Amino acid sequence: MTFASFVIQLLNGLAAASSLFLVSAGLSLIFGVTRIVNFAHGSLYMLGLYGAYSLIEALGRTPLGFWSAVVLAALAVGLAGVVIEVVVLRRIYRSPELFQLLATFAIVLVIKDVALAAWGPEDLVGPRAPGLSFPIEILGRGIPAYDLMLIVVGPVVLALMWLLLARTRWGALVRAATQDREMVGALGVDQARLFTSVFFVGAALAGLGGALQIPREPATLDLDLSVIADAFVVTVVGGLGSLGGAFLAAVLIGVAKAFCIGFGFSKLTLVVEFVIMGVVLVLRPYGLLGKAPATPRAIGETPPPLGPPRRWPVAAWLVLFALVPLVGDRYVTVLLTDIVCFALFAVSLHFIMGPAGMVSFGHAAYFGLGAYAGALLFKKAGLPMELALVLAPFVAGLFAVVYGWFCVRLSGVYLAMLTLAFAQISWSIVFQWDELTAGSNGLVGVWPSAWLSGKPAYYWMALALCGIGIAILWRALFSPFGYVLRAGRDSPLRAEAIGIDLRAYQWAAFVLAGTMAGLAGSIFAFSKGSIAPSSVSIAQSTDGLVMVLLGGVETLTGPVVGAAIFTWLRDLLARETDFWRAALGLMILLIVVVFPQGLVGGLAALYARWRPA
Amino acid sequence: MTAVLQVDGLHKAFGGVRAVEDVAFAVSAGELLALIGPNGAGKSTCFNMLNGQLEPDSGVVELEGRDITGMSPRAIWRLGVGRTFQITATFASLSVRENVQMALYSHAGKLRSLLSRFGTALRTEADALLDQVGMLDQADRPCGVLAYGDLKRVELAMALANQPRLLLMDEPTAGMAPRERVALMELAARLARAQKIAVLFTEHDMDVVFSQADRIVVLDRGRVIAGGLPAEVRANPDVQAVYLGSGH
Amino acid sequence: MLTRNRLLAGVSALAAASLALPAAAQDTIKIGELNSYKIFAAFLDPYKKGWEMAVDEVNAAGGVLGKKIEIVSRDDNGNPADAVRVAEELLSREKVAFLIGTFPSNVGLAVADFAKQRKTLFIAGEPLTDKIVWDNGNAYTFRLRTSTYMQTAMLIPDAAKLKKKRWAIVYPNYEYGTSATAAFKKLLKQKQPDVEFVAEQAPPLGKIDAGAVAQALADAKPDAIFSSLFGPDLAKFVREGSQRGLFKGVEVFDLLGGEPEYLDPLKDEAPVGWYVTGYPWYGIDTPEHKKFLAAYQARYKDYPRLGSIVGYSLTMAAVAAIKKAGSLDQDKLLAAMSGLQLTIPFGPITFRALDHQSTMGAYVGRIGLKDGKGIMTDWHFVDGKDALPSDDEVKKMRPAN
Known part of the structure; x- marks a missing residue:
């Protein structure tokens, strides 16, 4: 690479960084104040792009039309953020940690279908920026003037935000709330209004980030999820709640990607940001400029005690489930096989995120690696299917040994993001290692042995194995080991002070959960006959989170119910309506608003209220 | 001395x-x-x-x-060495007795078990400690709902669990x-x-x-x-x- | 606790009720169709219009074997695991005669393998992967569309004719892109042994950093570029590349760039002079296409995309197979598909007995501009059968089964 192209790639990286920064800044701001992991932030960005496209068409492709469209689109997206906050999120601030994530996930689904209905399926390529579409010559190479302007926009917005935060009363409140949410409540500030205004600003920044991309990027329906992952990464690498950090991280990642391309390692761009995040989090557990949170878990939010399962109801359910293939059709059996696999997957995720307090955004890593391990042991190592099936979980467990060792050194959202980083690194390896994993195509021909090839036979085996897996996890929760996990979640300080090596237990929990997720994945793979990288993807991890939260993270049976309801609803709605994503989203929103403790938690609360005295 | x-x-x-x-x-x-x-x-x-x-x-x-x-x-x-904290640190989702049992299990090196049921052992020892600090009557309540003064007592009981010098x-x-x-x-x-x-x-x-x-x-x-x-x-x-x- | 269980029991009873069998109507022939409608909406929306029109045409003409046909369509969520589940639902609950559809290669391959396991015919519509009929080919799977290899091969004569020495390559980082690149390099090298591949860029699908990629390609000073980008990646690449002068004095080939799905969004920025394969619906005046075009435009007040052709032709192929088989027996259907001949809007095609690939062709031409819209100019039709490797080569790749 010559000096000139080095400089140009640097500028390219900086231009990309500006838009990354705008989205991330809004996300960071919202998280800092409300502690909401806003999954819908990428959707707001997408709306910004679509909105700007339509507004430019309406206002005309003149500089005035272009810039007023950009500003109006940003403001409109800000208002959309306000609607989301007021209509949905405000009702569930008191819910368990991360429950809001479920709501924002549902909003992603709704916005995607709304955008599809409003703008259609075709990619919309916006106009070039009027007046700025000419290239400027630098070192003998042309770079669009608009890109150079974008490089300036990032720091300008950073400066404006800094002024807003440092010099206004609103800014002071935001800073105070970012440091200590309880304090703001204690100061007698109208928390609802503060949150709404923060949502407006955060959403408007996302909208602005999207709108400014219109000359560089077509408006498409896939932007939401591809942007949200980037934004999470930037926010966490920079340090949650730190705008300066977000800027630094955006520049780091933007430039790193540009250099990957410049030096001819373009395949690395798939994963480079996650590698950076992993390294940063291992070295600096709170991001580049982040600070350790004052109180990891707010007082008064401790989860209720967990009761062990009653034997007879559980046994009755098991028998009921085992009988279904005798009365139902073949498809019910297939669907139930999916459900039991996901139930074990969700219970294993719940094991670490509920009682152990370690939220994982990357649990699909173990599910998927278990699935791939099963398929590879069977196809490439030539093991008998039964042996491959039961050995595969231990391969997933081995990965959990390595990944977990790093993860348990962190806590809260940082831990969650490190799990995501490992999952994405695993995904990108699976996705690109054509010789071993068959790359994006995945492995096919992973069918069970003859005696298990009947759907009921396979289902009974899945039910038995997943049942055993769930039984082990539940049993472990009420063993001394499980109590240590809960104790460590409630008060790490006290756990250490009574001689408990908490990290060792958390690590072991990680490995156990990873192994069980691997078992679920391996059973899943053989039930499908094929396995593809999507089983290691963010979407698979998100599904697990949704199942756990939907059922109720603070209950024991919640994850099982959540897995069943989510899988069944998705199957049902996808068949009944074209707009199944929006329908699913709305169903989840309904459940969220009616049962802010999750389904099982909500039903238990209802029962407690109606129970005759 | x-x-x-x-x-x-x-x-x-x-x-x-x-x-x-x-x-x-x-x-x-x-x-x-x-x-x-x-x-x-x-x-x-x-x-x-x-x-x-x-x-x-x-x-x-x-x-x-x-x-x-x-x-x-x-x-x-x-x-x-036993200790209590300036701001009480107990296990809020566990009952008072389980809190003390936790410390006792730890002292006895019994925490590593994955399949036995927690809480069946060392119960009398836990109750004895709770009796000493006057918390026996609340042994089954979760710590998360206790009054602050009571939490301090639970902490004291936990601090005494390893027979500290x-x-x-x-x-x-x-x-x-x-x-x-x-x-x-x-x-x-x-x-x-x-x-x-x-x-x-x-x-x-x-x-x-x-x-x-x-x-x-x-x-x-x-x-x-x-x-x-x-x-x-x-x-x-x-x-x-x-x-x-x-x-x- | 008891009451909670009762509540859950109620919920599950409801669930069981809705899971129960729908009454099967036997006066129609049901064909199961699955596709990633939500994930690849831009392509599959016109595709759906295509097969809907085909179904109505077939039924208006009296159906097949004296029965009306019905397509039961499902969204597979772009995910092989979901696709296999949905396929199972179509077979066991909807009792469809066989399966058609799918878009991404991994879904196509997973459903193909599922079809083999279930001993059921599957006609893949859109998946481009060569593997579905070659390396992973099986007795139950057929594929309609021109494959990655075929479309690449169609561009080779033009590419070789230019005698450009320094080629740069850009492709989306997944199987389609890598296969297209491998095929292009191999075929061009055969025709022109002195060719040099000076740069290769593989941005992630849907996430190209177009400015940086364009710059990196320009740094290699290529004489020509081969791209297999499509969709938003292509749009971004075109815009950044032209703003940065990448295409000045450089010949560019883009594998799918002439398909209306990907060409039309570019509007007046369509890159004039690029060599592409695609679908110039505005210029094809064969009788079979004219008939199709008129019907489509009358019905939808919109012009067809390539997806419309695939959806329409896929359905017609399915119906032709049923007609030829004279029954819904799988063995007879498979025998009928082998060597099945029919005429689609692109002309006559054959599903080759050799590898189950259809000989559907494609249009090869160069991009031009007309009334602020990209069109294909100087195009000609290449029959699919002329873009396939020799039978011996195919036999070597395809497992015996």
Whole structure:
């Protein structure tokens, strides 16, 4: 690479960084104040792009039309953020940690279908920026003037935000709330209004980030999820709640990607940001400029005690489930096989995120690696299917040994993001290692042995194995080991002070959960006959989170119910309506608003209220 | 009588600010030593170097003649040091009895089991400890719903679970009503003396300090400015100066 | 606790009720169709219009074997695991005669393998992967569309004719892109042994950093570029590349760039002079296409995309197979598919007995501009059968089964 192209790639990286920064800044701001992991932030960005496209068409492709469209689109997206906050999120601030994530996930689904209905399926390529579409010559190479302007926009917005935060009363409140949410409540500030205004600003920044991309990027329906992952990464690498950090991280990642391309390692761009995040989090557990949170878990939010399962109801359910293939059709059996696999997957995720307090955004890593391990042991190592099936979980467990060792050194959202980083690194390896994993195509021909090839036979085996897996996890929760996990979640300080090596237990929990997720994945793979990288993807991890939260993270049976309801609803709605994503989203929103403790938690609360005295 | 805890020449600085300078004192079995001083005097820093949370820049901390300087909180606990926190730290989703059992299981090395049911063992021992602190009647309630004073008692029971030779109590009565404060410290003193436990505590409430401590060490700006029996300390002009505000 | 269980029991009873069998109507022939409608909406929306029109045409003409046909369509969520589940639902609950559809290669391959396991015919519509009929080919799977290899091969004559020495390559980082690149390099090298591949860029699908990629390609000073980008990646690449002067004096080939799905969004920025394969619906005046075009435009007040052709032709192929088999027996259907001949809007095609690939062709031409819209100019039709490797080569790749 010559000096000139080095400089140009640097500028390219900086231009990309500006838009990354705008989205991330809004996300960071919202998280800092409300502690909401806003999954819908990428959707707001997408709306910004679509909105700007339509507004430019309406206002005309003149500089005035272009810039007023950009500003109006940003403001409109800000208002959309306000609607989301007021209509949905405000009702569930008191819910368990991360429950809001479920709501924002549902909003992603709704916005995607709304955008599809409003703008259609075709990619919309916006106009070039009027007046700025000419290239400027630098070192003998042309770079669009608009890109150079974008490089300036990032720091300008950073400066404006800094002024807003440092010099206004609103800014002071935001800073105070970012440091200590309880304090703001204690100061007698109208928390609802503060949150709404923060949502407006955060959403408007996302909208602005999207709108400014219109000359560089077509408006498409896939932007939401591809942007949200980037934004999470930037926010966490920079340090949650730190705008300066977000800027630094955006520049780091933007430039790193540009250099990957410049030096001819373009395949690395798939994963480079996650590698950076992993390294940063291992070295600096709170991001580049982040600070350790004052109180990891707010007082008064401790989860209720967990009761062990009653034997007879559980046994009755098991028998009921085992009988279904005798009365139902073949498809019910297939669907139930999916459900039991996901139930074990969700219970294993719940094991670490509920009682152990370690939220994982990357649990699909173990599910998927278990699935791939099963398929590879069977196809490439030539093991008998039964042996491959039961050995595969231990391969997933081995990965959990390595990944977990790093993860348990962190806590809260940082831990969650490190799990995501490992999952994405695993995904990108699976996705690109054509010789071993068959790359994006995945492995096919992973069918069970003859005696298990009947759907009921396979289902009974899945039910038995997943049942055993769930039984082990539940049993472990009420063993001394499980109590240590809960104790460590409630008060790490006290756990250490009574001689408990908490990290060792958390690590072991990680490995156990990873192994069980691997078992679920391996059973899943053989039930499908094929396995593809999507089983290691963010979407698979998100599904697990949704199942756990939907059922109720603070209950024991919640994850099982959540897995069943989510899988069944998705199957049902996808068949009944074209707009199944929006329908699913709305169903989840309904459940969220009616049962802010999750389904099982909500039903238990209802029962407690109606129970005759 | 040999000292249970012996501290010598303890130093700690944070970025050039000397938080603790050349602090030395000793506590004997069955003795209650109060560490007092105005805000910022270095009490907490000092305390955290004893319990393993902070590593001193220099100096020695000995427990029954054994050097424990720089050991982790876990290791120090294993050597027989119990502690309570300024802001109570209990396991909120566990019942009072389970909290104490947790400490007992840990002491007995029984926590590694994955398949046995927690809580079946060491129940009588837990109840005995709870009885000592007057919490037996609430043994089945989750800690998350307890009144603050009761939490402090649970903490005390947990701190006693490993039959400690030394008890470290950081502001044991902070956040409690005045009448409860004296009662709690009386309880702690009674148990300590009966079981020959050395107690080191920091405290803001002078009524508690002067009524319960056997000896007092006064810190100011990181240094020991006085030490001795309560009456001596009360009469010390330096201490009066610090506490009447002219010392700043 | 008891009441909670009762509540859950109620919920599950409801669930069971809705899972129960729908009454099967036997006066129609059901064909199961699955596709990633939500994930690849831009392509599959016109595709759906295509097969809907085909169904109505077939039924208006009296159906097949004296029965009306019905397509039962499902969204597979772009995910092989979901696709296999949905396929199972179509077979066991909807009792469809066989399966058609799918878009991404991994879904196509998973459903193909599922079809083999279930001993059921599967006609893949859109998946481009060569593997579905070659390396992973099986007795039950047929594929309609021109494959990655075929479309690449169609561009080779033009590419070789230019005698450009320094080629740069850009492709989306997944199987389609890597296969297209491998095929292009191999075929061009055969025709022109002195060719040099000076740069290769593989941005992630849908996430190209177009400015940086364009710059990196320009740094290699290529004489020509071969791209297999499509969709938003292509749009971004075109815009950044032209703003940065990448295409000045450089010949560019883009594998799918002439398909209306990907060409039309570019509007007046369509890159004039690029060599592409695609679908110039505005210029094809064969009778079979004219008939199709008129019907489509009358019905939808919109012009067809390539997806419309695939959806329409896929359905017609399915119906032709049923007609030829004279029954819904799988063995007879498979025998009928082998060597099945029919005429689609692109002309006559054959599903080769050799590898189950259809000989559907494609249009090869160059991009031009007309009334502020990209069109294909100087195009000609290449029959699929002329873009396939020799039978011996195919036999070597395809497992015996």
